Amino acid sequence: MRILFIEPPKDYWFLMGEHLPPPLALLQLAAYLEAHSPGMEVDILDCRAMGLDWRGLERRLEAEQPDVVAVSGSCTKDAYIVSWTLKLAKEINPEVYTVTGGQHYSALAEEIMWGNPHIDFIVRGEGERTLQELLQSLERDRVPTEVRGLTFRHGSQVVSTPPQPLIDDLNELPMPAYHLVEESMDCYHFEMMAPGRRYAIVEGSRGCGYSCSFCTQSPFWGHRWRGKSPERLAEEFEMLYSDYGVELIWLADDNFPLDERAEKFCREIIDRGLGDDVSWFVQTRADSVVERRRLLPLMKRAGCLWMLIGVESHSPERLRSYGKALKPETSREAIRLLKHHGIFSQATLIIGDREDDHASIEAFRSFVDELDPDLATFFILTPFPGTRLFEEASSKGWIEDWNWEHYDMIHAVMSTRHLSRAEVQEELYRCYRDFYGSLPRRLGGLLSGNPLRRRIHRYLAGRAIRSWLRSLI
Secondary structure: OEEEEEEOOOOOOHHHOOEEOOOHHHHHHHHHHHHHOOOOEEEEEEHHHHOOOHHHHHHHHHHHOOOEEEEEOOOHHHHHHHHHHHHHHHHHOOOOEEEEEOHHHHHOHHHHHHHOOOOOEEEOOOOHHHHHHHHHHHHOOOOOOOOOOEEEEEOOEEEEOOOOOOOOOHHHOOOOOHHHHHHHHHHOEEOOOOOOOEEEEEOOEEOOOOOOOOOOHHHHOOOOOEEOOHHHHHHHHHHHHHHHOEEEEEEOOOOOOOOHHHHHHHHHHHHOOOOOOOEEEEEEOHHHHHHOHHHHHHHHHOOEEEEEEEEEOOOHHHHHHHOOOOOHHHHHHHHHHHHHOOOEEEEEEEEOOOOOOHHHHHHHHHHHHHHOOOEEEEEEOOOOOOOHHHHHHHHOOOEOOOOHHHOOOOOOOEOOOOOOHHHHHHHHHHHHHHHHOOHHHHHHHHOOOOHHHHHHHHHHHHHHHHHHHHHHO
16 A cells, blocks of 8 residues: 655745744654554655645646545644645545544544545544554455544445544654655755754654643643653654754644753753754743743753743733633743843734723733743634634634634634724734834844844844835835
8 A cells, every 4th residue: 555645735834934844744644654554655745845836746646646645634724725635636546545634624524524525534633543543444445433533434424433542652653754755854944043954843742731722732632741751852853963964953842841851851962962963942831931940051051042932911811711821920031031041032922812902902012012022923813623712712603704724823713892803903913013113122133142033033124125125016
């Protein structure tokens, strides 16, 4: 059996600037199949890295004729692109099996299956075991009713089997199959952070011990946190650097706890001599930064140059309604500590709550101006399928835009009690204009003593100038 994993043609998410990450979910699934089903022929086609448009993808599918085409459907904004890819595969070869999974498709599996005859199987939740068992069942020409974590059509019915048990020990997972995209390694980059350096992603853990109402991660991973050991994490970093020349890594945990495990990991990185060669960045909580501030110098020595903090709001009431066990003053202290230790600070911030009006968002902007992170990323509250927010918003009729392409956290899909969607959208633009339009902030960034902050602000200034010049043409 020949299985082809596809990363479809799509644009980069402009809020992150020009960047191209490797398709980590596909690399992990491919590695698991190679390790546990060695008779299968596995390949990855990364259209973005290879510069393939839809016509180019069509030609590759016609030439390769795989038995199975699999595409990951994690991001709601890419839901249609995933569907188009699988439909194209079916049009070229009606006998091909088409498979997808990820957060969006897991949350809406049965609804999607009823309306999309070109999708044969949806792998719900953690994918490694379910996909492997599905392919083994297909090889034996069996109906996969015994495969857990699967939604599919059987006759005139849509069948959803019971959930697949989670993998308890993530150390058992093989190293991601980067050898399948080795020819594309020079293409993976993050221009804003490290121009000219190879870029990769490492998944250090799955899940989160918290349960914010707007977040897809916790429900998708069964409201559990599981982490790889410090030694395994360092081994993955060393593999990427030694075998593939990677010098920038996103440690893509939804929440990287600054605990004993983090300390051991940093010491492993230093002991292996990687601290000066590999830069990395993480997402963590503000209270973790404040409570474990003693770890910050060690993390800096180990190569951590950037931390993303989910600040979200200036309002304690708003944070409580989100289920975010955090105080605004804790976020202030966390940003101060990161700056003090020379670690680049990014804050994610949310507008568009049901109770928002012009005055509350103005107060929010004043808070962010005082907070003064090195990088502020403003989002609009978005009801992603699978979240508590989605359940509430859909049941109460708050959602006004059901176009999944707009579920990117920068398009308003709901109004508030006091603001229309257009007004929420304009407030987002104003958040960006007010924060980055500040002349002292611009000059401070361009002349900063922190080289990363200086580089990013120069990158942002360059983008603004290019956009202005294009508007004159």
